[in-house]
Amino acid sequence: MKIQELAEKTGLTIYTIRFYEKEGLLDSRHVQREKNNYRNYSDEAIERLNLVKKFQGVGCSLAELKEILQDYDTNSRTHLQVIEWIRQKMSEIERKKDELDQILETLNWMLEYRTALMNGTQKTKI
Amino acid sequence: MKIQELAEKTGLTIYTIRFYEKEGLLDSRHVQREKNNYRNYSDEAIERLNLVKKFQGVGCSLAELKEILQDYDTNSRTHLQVIEWIRQKMSEIERKKDELDQILETLNWMLEYRTALMNGTQKTKI
DNA sequence: ACTTGCCTTAGAGTTTACTCTATAGTTTAT
DNA sequence: ATAAACTATAGAGTAAACTCTAAGGCAAGT
Numbered sequence: 001m002k003i004q005e006l007a008e009k010t011g012l013t014i015y016t017i018r019f020y021e022k023e024g025l026l027d028s029r030h031v032q033r034e035k036n037n038y039r040n041y042s043d044e045a046i047e048r049l050n051l052v053k054k055f056q057g058v059g060c061s062l063a064e065l066k067e068i069l070q071d072y073d074t075n076s077r078t079h080l081q082v083i084e085w086i087r088q089k090m091s092e093i094e095r096k097k098d099e100l101d102q103i104l105e106t107l108n109w110m111l112e113y114r115t116a117l118m119n120g121t122q123k124t125k126i
Numbered sequence: 127m128k129i130q131e132l133a134e135k136t137g138l139t140i141y142t143i144r145f146y147e148k149e150g151l152l153d154s155r156h157v158q159r160e161k162n163n164y165r166n167y168s169d170e171a172i173e174r175l176n177l178v179k180k181f182q183g184v185g186c187s188l189a190e191l192k193e194i195l196q197d198y199d200t201n202s203r204t205h206l207q208v209i210e211w212i213r214q215k216m217s218e219i220e221r222k223k224d225e226l227d228q229i230l231e232t233l234n235w236m237l238e239y240r241t242a243l244m245n246g247t248q249k250t251k252i
Numbered sequence: 253a254c255t256t257g258c259c260t261t262a263g264a265g266t267t268t269a270c271t272c273t274a275t276a277g278t279t280t281a282t
Numbered sequence: 283a284t285a286a287a288c289t290a291t292a293g294a295g296t297a298a299a300c301t302c303t304a305a306g307g308c309a310a311g312t
Contacts, residue, residue: 004258014259015301023299036308038259054229058222059185062299068236079244086237090230096184097226100219103180107219110194111212118205130288141271144290149269162278164289188269 006041010049017049024066025052058096060089132167136175143175150192151178184222 003014010017020026021039030045048069055065068085129140136143146152147165156171174195181191194211 002259013301016299018261019300036259038308051232054225054232056299057185058226058229059183079240083237083240083244086233086240090233090237093226093230093233097223099180100184100223100226103184104216104219106177106180107212107216111209111216114205114209114212118209128289139271140289142269145270162289164278182269 001041003039006045009046012049020052023062025069127167129165132171135172138175149188151195
């Protein structure tokens with residue numbers, strides 16, 4: 001498929017897709033060139049970009065993602081290094097989940113506070 | 127307390143603290159000026175900055191934070207608007223938690239994949 | 253053939269969130 | 283009283299992640 005179609009299927013803009021490619025987040029499994037030099041994307045590209053989006057959404061930088069997504073035989077990182085990275089990332093995610101719970105509590109408190117204010121009650125604020 | 131002390135207590139730099147103030151994330155409850163024009167921070171400032179950090183860490187922009195943290199009587203947003211925002215944010219956070227679970231699954235799968243590779247097994251990749 | 257619309261690149265511009273520098277005034281320690 | 287260490291401001295600089303523009307090539311419809 002061509003870039004416009006991929007953009008529609010992933011919800012990204014064509015600029016972003018080309019930018020990600022330039023940043024090394026896509027490789028030959030995801031993009032090939034036609035004779036006319038047009039990019040031809042595989043279905044794997046959709047999955048890949050969705051993966052990128054998912055990780056991005058939880059505070060992963062593109063640089064970090066690039067390192068981890070790079071094919072095992074094309075870079076210098078050893079499997080053990082990558083495995084270590086994955087483990088660290090997993091406990092980071094667990095920590096982030098706890099944080100989200102804390103924020104939910106805070107939001108709930110804010111909700112109560114605002115509701116009380118609407119009814120003229122006085123409470124403490126931060 | 128003065129800015130350096132607040133920086134140490136919050137883990138932010140003095141630049142960031144001043145920047146946040148300029149962006150409207152702190153108000154008279156958090157900062158006052160001395161006769162010498164030095165900023166004098168209250169203990170509430172610590173709590174406030176920690177709150178900002180927490181929300182920031184889960185993808186809240188400063189602009190968004192500003193709107194929500196602004197004092198109820200100093201801005202044009204009605205309580206109902208803010209309450210609606212809080213509700214939306216809460217379901218957003220719930221969605222984010224689900225995403226984190228998905229990512230944990232993905233990471234777990236990646237871990238298995240890498241481990242298998244180390245042992246010479248072949249699997250599929252994205 | 254011609255227009256419209258999609259594709260290409262290089263490179264410039266934008267936004268967010270800092271981060272620092274220059275310059276100057278204030279406070280503290282010796 | 284003088285230096286070191288802190289404070290202030292305005293404004294410049296940086297990094298990440300886009301976002302767009304210009305100039306040109308290709309493709310499909312009339």
